[in-house]
Amino acid sequence: xxxxxxxxxxxxxxxxxxxxxxxxxxxxxxxxxxxxxxxxxxxxxxxxxxxxxxxxxxxxxxxxxxxxxxxxxxxxxxxxxxxxxxxxxxxxxxxxxxxxxxxxxxxxxxxxxxxxxxxxxxxxxxxxxxxxxxxxxxxxxxxxxxxxxxxxxxxxxxxxxxxxxxxxxxxxxxxxxxxxxxxxxxxxxxxxxxxxxxxxxxxxxxxxxxxxxxxxxxxxxxxxxxxxxxxxxxxxxx
Numbered sequence: 001x002x003x004x005x006x007x008x009x010x011x012x013x014x015x016x017x018x019x020x021x022x023x024x025x026x027x028x029x030x031x032x033x034x035x036x037x038x039x040x041x042x043x044x045x046x047x048x049x050x051x052x053x054x055x056x057x058x059x060x061x062x063x064x065x066x067x068x069x070x071x072x073x074x075x076x077x078x079x080x081x082x083x084x085x086x087x088x089x090x091x092x093x094x095x096x097x098x099x100x101x102x103x104x105x106x107x108x109x110x111x112x113x114x115x116x117x118x119x120x121x122x123x124x125x126x127x128x129x130x131x132x133x134x135x136x137x138x139x140x141x142x143x144x145x146x147x148x149x150x151x152x153x154x155x156x157x158x159x160x161x162x163x164x165x166x167x168x169x170x171x172x173x174x175x176x177x178x179x180x181x182x183x184x185x186x187x188x189x190x191x192x193x194x195x196x197x198x199x200x201x202x203x204x205x206x207x208x209x210x211x212x213x214x215x216x217x218x219x220x221x222x223x224x225x226x227x228x229x230x231x232x233x234x235x236x237x238x
Contacts, residue, residue: 001025001080011037012047012196021083028054028077028192034215036125041214049225050194051077052233057162057193064161066154067188069181084181084190087143088123089132091151093159096174098199099212110206116159118152123179147187151180158189166200169231171209174199195225 003025004017011033016025028047033040051073058070069081094101097111101119120137121129134145143151155178166173176198179191191197200209209224218224230237 001074003027003078012050013192018080023071024081024083025074026079026081026192028079028194032196032211032214032221034211036128039215043214043221045222046225047077049229050192050196051079052236053194053229054192055079056233057165058189060165061158061161061189061193066158066161067183067186069183069188069190081190082183082188084183084188086123086179086181086190087151087187088140089137089142089148089151089180090121090123090129091155091178091180092119092121092175093117093155093178094119094175095159095163096172096201098174116156118155120148143187151187154180154187154189162193166232167203170203171228171231172201172203172206174201195228200228 001018001020001023004019006014007017007024008015012029012031014027014029016027018025028051030042030044030047032043032046055070055073058068061068062070069084071080071082074080094113094117097107097113098109101107101117102109120132122132122140123129134148137143137148138145158178162176163173176193178189180187181190195210198210199212201207202209208218209228213219213221213224
């Protein structure tokens with residue numbers, strides 16, 4: 001499958017058409033942004049590690065009955081995916097309090113959230129991704145309440161699969177962002193699952209191994225992403 005014209009270029013990935021109208025190629029770039037694009041950087045091999053981590057976790061989810069847009073890798077940082085119509089709703093699953101929830105509400109960093117908290121945001125950087133509820137999402141025509149209920153159910157299933165898997169790799173999953181899209185009549189998982197979209201904490205030390213290293217200048221970002229890759233896709237280091 002060959003890259004055709006560029007369809008879309010976001011903060012960290014570029015999407016290309018292919019000769020198959022139902023398939024796209026997603027290129028994971030070394031670009032990095034935070035705080036609605038106010039902080040930017042280029043970090044060598046960051047795109048490679050995110051692509052390989054996403055591949056492994058998409059395959060894990062598929063093996064456990066979760067439908068995703070993933071098809072196969074074209075190169076080390078290029079992923080062939082289904083051409084889905086993304087629903088402009090970011091679904092954030094929170095297991096441990098961190099980030100914005102601790103700034104907006106009287107919740108302490110590190111507080112376990114049981115059951116997990118699901119937050120939905122409107123995917124629009126120009127509006128700083130405001131929080132949604134089912135009524136607003138329906139009013140905007142993004143998805144019906146029934147569809148959103150199904151998305152939330154799937155998000156919780158994904159959470160259970162990922163938490164169990166990552167626990168065996170010595171990683172905690174405080175929170176992560178998911179995006180879904182339409183493939184015909186189905187709603188399936190899209191985007192990526194990586195150090196850019198998840199918070200990964202070392203189970204023993206509590207150290208961040210994700211984009212927070214970049215956001216808050218916590219150390220060597222490449223070393224953090226590489227460490228997650230070593231635990232999730234050790235075969236790429238052989």
